[in-house]
Amino acid sequence: MSDIQRETMDYDVVIVGAGPSGLSAAIRLKQLNADLEVVVLEKxxxxxxxxxxxxxxxxxxxxxxxxxxxxxxxPLNTEVKEDNFYVLGEAGQIRLPNAIMPPLMNNHGNYIVSMGNVCRWLAEQAEELGVEIFPGMACSELLFHDDGAVKGVVAGEFGKNADGSPSEAYEPGMELNGKYVFLSEGVRGSLSKQVIAKYNLDAACDVPKFGLGMKEIWEVKPENHNQGEVTHSMGWPMGFKQSGGS
Structure with missing residues (x-):
């Protein structure tokens, strides 16, 4: 695909991923030097x-x-007022006293938030500082200099076949090059996999461990709602050999 002609844009810093870490990095960079040209790409x-x-x-x-x-x-509006800890079993639940829980489980002074709303607000703060944010721009590959250093990314590329060849609907996307490239893709990011493989960054490392998370949205009756309450659980339906909870 090296013979494909793409439009090129150059920046001081290219950040892949408009999550909390990517947006925070963009904000901090502009705080340190307002003249930096910083772009954030969000799929x-x-x-x-x-x-x-x-x-x-x-x-x-x-x-x-x-x-x-x-x-x-x-959008930090609901301060945590209470932590509850339960061990679940098939027959019911047992509440654990808060005093025996490790300090990191104490949420006093923390806030219950929607991270989506927090990220939208962080994006507004970044844009006020002059950060360019491009949503709908998935990054498909990293670009490298001749000496092997990361050069930039390809973003907005569409229409590849399963074998990687271009289809009739192929669009080449753009090259966004940066003096620095931040990968803030979250867990198992596709570009992170590429850079780990190229530089053998996982050599002599322990095997990775992954967890499975599921989200449910519950409708709670107003009379049962206790604003500011955080409930933790462990146990059933998991056995003693599996770690996890809610």
Whole structure:
């Protein structure tokens, strides 16, 4: 595919992925040097489209990055008021006392948030600083200099056949080159796999361990809703040999 002609754009920094880490990096770079040309590429149709999880957010990093986030309208509105811990069994549940849980399970001072909304807000802050954000721009491959250093990425490429050859509907996309390229794709990113393989970054490393997560959305009766409550569970339907919980 090296003979394909693509439009090229050059930046100081190219960031792949408009999640919390990619957007935070873009914001911090512009805070350090407003003259840097920074672009963030997001495969989703909009920022936050692939950030579906609810979360409990520790605001420590946000305090450091944007100290006046409250005044700027960050979507951190529900402070954690209570943590509950349960061991589940087929016959019912047993509540564990909070005092025996490790400190990292204490969510006092944290916030219950939608990470999609948090990322949308972070994108607004980044754009106000002059960061360019391109949603709907999936990155298909890394580009390299002759000496093997990362040069940039190919984004917006469509219409390849299963064997990698171009189909009749092929669109070559664009080359976005950067002095620095940040891969903020999340777990098992396709470009991360490429760079790990090229530079043999997993040599002498332990085998990776992966977990499976599932999301459910529950409708809760108003009389049963306790705003600010975080409930943790472990046990059934998992056995004693499997780690996990909710």
């Amino acid at each position: 989703g149709s909009e920022v936050g489209a692939h950030i579906l999880s609810g979360a409990v957010l520790d605001p420590a990093a946000l305090n450091a990055l944007i100290p006046d986030w409250k005044a700027k309208g960050a």
